[in-house]
Structure formats: C-alpha cells, structure tokens
Amino acid sequence: MDGVAPAPVVVGGDFAADAAVFSAWWRDAAERLARLPAKPNRDAADYEAAESLKQAAREARFTFLRRHASTLYDRLTDNRRKFVRIERLVYAAAALVPGLAPTEAQVAVEAELRQSEKDGVEIDQGILCNQFLADPASGLHLCHAMLLPREESSDALAKFQRDGSLDLGFARVERQGKAAVLLLSNRRFLNSEDNSTQAATEIGADACILDRQSEVAVLRGDVVPEGKYAGRRVFNAGINLTHLYYGKIPFLWFLIRDMGFVNKMFRGLARPDVSPDEVAGDSIEKLWISAVETFAIGGGCQILLATDFNIAGRDAYMTLPARKEGIIPAMANLRLSRFVGDRLARQAIMYERRIECDSEVGRMICDEVVAPGEIDATITHVIDRLTGSGAVGAIGNRRALRLGVEPLDTFRRYAALYAREQAYCHFSPALISNLEQYWNAASRRA
Numbered sequence: 001m002d003g004v005a006p007a008p009v010v011v012g013g014d015f016a017a018d019a020a021v022f023s024a025w026w027r028d029a030a031e032r033l034a035r036l037p038a039k040p041n042r043d044a045a046d047y048e049a050a051e052s053l054k055q056a057a058r059e060a061r062f063t064f065l066r067r068h069a070s071t072l073y074d075r076l077t078d079n080r081r082k083f084v085r086i087e088r089l090v091y092a093a094a095a096l097v098p099g100l101a102p103t104e105a106q107v108a109v110e111a112e113l114r115q116s117e118k119d120g121v122e123i124d125q126g127i128l129c130n131q132f133l134a135d136p137a138s139g140l141h142l143c144h145a146m147l148l149p150r151e152e153s154s155d156a157l158a159k160f161q162r163d164g165s166l167d168l169g170f171a172r173v174e175r176q177g178k179a180a181v182l183l184l185s186n187r188r189f190l191n192s193e194d195n196s197t198q199a200a201t202e203i204g205a206d207a208c209i210l211d212r213q214s215e216v217a218v219l220r221g222d223v224v225p226e227g228k229y230a231g232r233r234v235f236n237a238g239i240n241l242t243h244l245y246y247g248k249i250p251f252l253w254f255l256i257r258d259m260g261f262v263n264k265m266f267r268g269l270a271r272p273d274v275s276p277d278e279v280a281g282d283s284i285e286k287l288w289i290s291a292v293e294t295f296a297i298g299g300g301c302q303i304l305l306a307t308d309f310n311i312a313g314r315d316a317y318m319t320l321p322a323r324k325e326g327i328i329p330a331m332a333n334l335r336l337s338r339f340v341g342d343r344l345a346r347q348a349i350m351y352e353r354r355i356e357c358d359s360e361v362g363r364m365i366c367d368e369v370v371a372p373g374e375i376d377a378t379i380t381h382v383i384d385r386l387t388g389s390g391a392v393g394a395i396g397n398r399r400a401l402r403l404g405v406e407p408l409d410t411f412r413r414y415a416a417l418y419a420r421e422q423a424y425c426h427f428s429p430a431l432i433s434n435l436e437q438y439w440n441a442a443s444r445r446a
Contacts, residue, residue, distance in 0.1 A: 004049070005029060005056035011063050015071045019097045022064045026099025029057045033119075040117050054119065061100060061124060065131035072097065073138035080137070083145035083272065086259065087252050089132075090125045101128045107250065115247040116432040122251035126423020129255060133416035136409065140275075143412050146259035147270035147283070152199070153206035160207045168200035172222070173207050178215045179289070179383045180208040184236055185222040190229065193299050194240035195253055202261040209269050209286050215387045218379060219265070219307065220291045229294060233375075235316070238298025241325065245435045251426050255419055257299075258330045263411070266306040267402070268395075278403040285395045287386050291379055292316045292357060293372065298329060301355075304365050305335040308398060309382055312357035313372040318365065319355070320348045324438040326431035328422050334414045338405055340364050 009025045012018050033053045036046050065072070076092050077084055084092065094101040102121035110118045133139040160166040160180075166173040172183040182204045184191040193201070208217040221235040243249050267276060268285030275281030290296075290304055292312040301318040304310050320336070322329040329349055337345040340361055347353040355362050358369045370378050386394060425431060 004032070005053050006032075008056075009060060009063075011067045013067070015068050018064060018068060019100075022060060022100070023098045025060060026057055029053055029060075030099065038117075039119055050119070054123075057099075058123065058127060061127050062131070064097075064100065065128065069131040070135045070138050073132050073135065073141070077141065080141045083141075083148055085145055086129065086142065086255055089142070089145075090128055090252065093128055101125050111247065111250065113247050115245055115427075116429075118247060118427060120423075120427035123423045123427055125251055126419050126426075130416050130420035130423075133412055133419055136412070139412040139416060140277075140408065143259060143263075143408060143415070144270050144276055146256075147264060147267060147276050148272060149206045149210065149269055150199070150203055150260075153203050153210065156203050157207045157210050160211060161213065166204065166207060168204055170197040171200040171204040173204050175214065176218065177380065177383055178387045179218045179379075180211045180214040180216075180286075181218040181220060182208050183220055183222045186240070187222055187224050189240050189242070190224060190227075190234045190237035191221040192237035192240040193257065194243045195249055198253060198256060198261070202256075202264070205261050205264050206269065209264065209284055215286070216289060216383055217265075217286045218289045218291060218383070219303065220379075221293060233293040235290070235292045235294060235296045236298075236300025236303065237295070238300055238321070239325070239327075241435060244325075245432070249426075251423055254327075254330065254422050254426070255415070258302075258418070259415060262303060262306050262331065265303070266406075267408070277408050278399050279407075283399075285398065287394055287398065289379065289382055289386070291375055292318070292366065293375060295319070297321065298325070301365075302330045302332050302335075305332060305339065309368075309386065310366045311368045311370065311375060311378050311382060312362070312366040313375055314358040314369055315372055316357040317354055318357060318362065319352060321352050321438075322349050323352050324434055326428055326434040327425045328418060330418070331411075331414065334406065334411070 006025055006028045009021055033050060036042065036050050042050060072093060074080060075096065076089060090101050091104050094103050101124045106121050110121055132142055156166055160173050164175050170186050172185055174181045184201065186192055186197045221233050224230060224232055224234050239249065265288045268283035270276040270283055276283045288307040290307040290310045292310060293316060295316055296304055296318045298321055301320050320329045320332055332349060336348060344361060348355065357366045363369060368378055368382065
C-alpha cells in the first residue's frame, strides 16, 4: 500500500540471510516511496506518508547494522587488511547490501536538486558511517584509512619538490624558508570551503606534511581580488553557504573534511603498516601554524582548534555560526571547550558569540595577535622559533599533548556521533529556513 511502510522485519543472526531479507524490505519501501509525488509536489498527507516511510527504513538500517556492521566492514576491507576511504566505502556497502545505503546513481539524481527538494538519501550514509565508527575495531581502522595520504598526493609532492610551488586550483602550496605554506584559494567565495575545494586542500596538506625540505607547515588564506575585501587576505569564510543552500555540498563532504584534511593537520599522516595511535603507533607529522587575516568563520575557526600555533591580525575575528546554519560545527564541540571552557564554548556554538582575536577570549585561541601589517614578519619569526630547537622534540611534545586531551579513540567515538547527527541536520527543514532567514540564500548566485 502506497505511503504505508511494510511490516517490520526482524534481524536473525546470519549476515547473508539478513542481508537478503532486509534488502527485499528496503526495495519494497523504496517502491512505495517512489509512487508518491516528488518532494516539492507533496501535499501534507503525502509529506507525512513519505517521512514515515523514510523513518521506518532508517530504523531498519539501524537494526541491521547494530547486528552486522563489523561483519560488513570486514567484508568490504578484506578483514581490515586493506584501507578503503569513506567516499568509496559507502558505495561498496550499497553494492554488497542493496538498499542499505544509496548508490552513486541515486546520490547523483539528488545532487541536481536544491537542498530543500531532496529526500535525503544521504542520511543513510550517515547511519552507515555512524555504525562503522561506533564499532571500535572498524572505527579505528576507518580513521586510519582517512589519515593515509591520498592517491594523488604522490604526484603532487613530486611536482612541489621539483618546482618549489604547487597549484591545485582551489589551493596552492609555496615555500617560505623552512616552511611549506598551504594557501586556501577559493577567492570568489572568500576562501570558503565547498565540494570544489576539498580534494585540492587535502592534497595540499599531504604535500606539506610529506615535504622533506620543510620543517613546519603554514595555513593561510589567499588574497581576494574583488568585492568588499578586495586586495586583502581572508583566512577562511567557513562552509560555502550558497552552495549548501543550492544542494551542492554532499553529506560526505563533512566527514571527508574532518576525518581527512583537518585531522591530518591535527594528527599527521598515517603509515599503512603502523597504527596512528599515539602510544603504540606512529605518524608523519609537522607543526602547523595558522595565520588569521580578516576572519575565521565556521570551518576556519574549527581549523584553529587543530593547529599548533595561531597568529592573528588585531582586526580579525572568529565565529562559529552553527545556530544560523542549522548544522554541527564539526569537531568544535569536541575541542573548543579545551581552549575557552565549557560556558564560552556553548556561547560560541549555540549563541553565535563573536570572538575578537584581540581580546582576552581570543588570545585563548590565538597565540600571537599583531597589527595586520606585521603578519608576514610574525610568520617568519614563529617559523624560526618553532624550528630553532629541532623538529623531533616538538613532534614528541605534540603527540604527548594530544594523547592527554584527544587520543584517537576519543576522536573515533565523537566522529561516530557526528556522522549520525550531521546527516539529520544536513537535510533538516530548519537548515533551509535558517539559510533563508540569516543568509538571504534564495537571492544569492550559486
């Protein structure tokens, strides 16, 4: 019957048998959903029927995965003998257990729609990743996979070492003395992050960390060529809200960014044959310096919680506008309170408290706050200071500090929660309402 979920299915215990039964159930539910009008054309009754069908299917996915997530993960990774990045893992799971998660074709169809018009098939990817990460063995292995250098990074590193510079389009890598400098370069959108910047930024970070000719890495925003901030460097404007509103930010973007690029700055690059765990493992690491000019909004502020030394201009500020966006500010909920305490962290995340870099609270995050014209000289000075006593001791201290506040398993558990909650937030009607109310998104050009 259209609009009514099939009778609930009960998990057995055998993986193959349960996969077959649940796949048939999800196929039935999907066919019922497909017979309803497309989301923009649904009346109130159709909308409620569609939401009930989707919710029942998601509950069935949790039921299946709570019993079989580790078995499924082992089958997809040859019993954890091979590493599969998350963006390939979810589609491999969709092929092995039809209906458990969307196929690439299903995601591609929704990718053509505005965010408000989507049924949210990618929520099922969030459920899947939540259950993989919730299992300690599978979750740590997946974290390990996302900390490995990207396949493209080997060629990028060779080019950087040959030429002394690397142009990745939306990111660039340059040399500055003993440092490799990664420049965020989405200049039309104030160096915000979106689907077009993601691979370039992570490859650039890989090249910086792997580069043997440098001892530290610097993250900085490129010069903006036009508009209100023409001629100025902008550190990071956070997620591209215009692209978010128009449905151009896939759900996996959030996990790829924070389990990849940002976590690599925080933990270094993993080796394939050794765990990245701080105690028993090993990693390839560099100290990271962030240079904040103009502002660090959203994701830009999140990055400052992962880097080792932060320089800021006196006129710069930081915000975490999660309330206005309707999403979770990535790892800020895990990390910000370590810098400013629980109450101020809640104010920043839940009440959008603006933090001036040149303030008592701002200096809890920013290590050097200087006149805007002194940023370049300060970067040079900090590079010299951080490399003056040798990189080995600095990396050892970095690992020891990290172990005390955020060991890899703590990150794994948080990432599991984040995968689930961000999936629901990403497709919430509140997100669209917030973007229209606070960002005037409907009038902006994608």
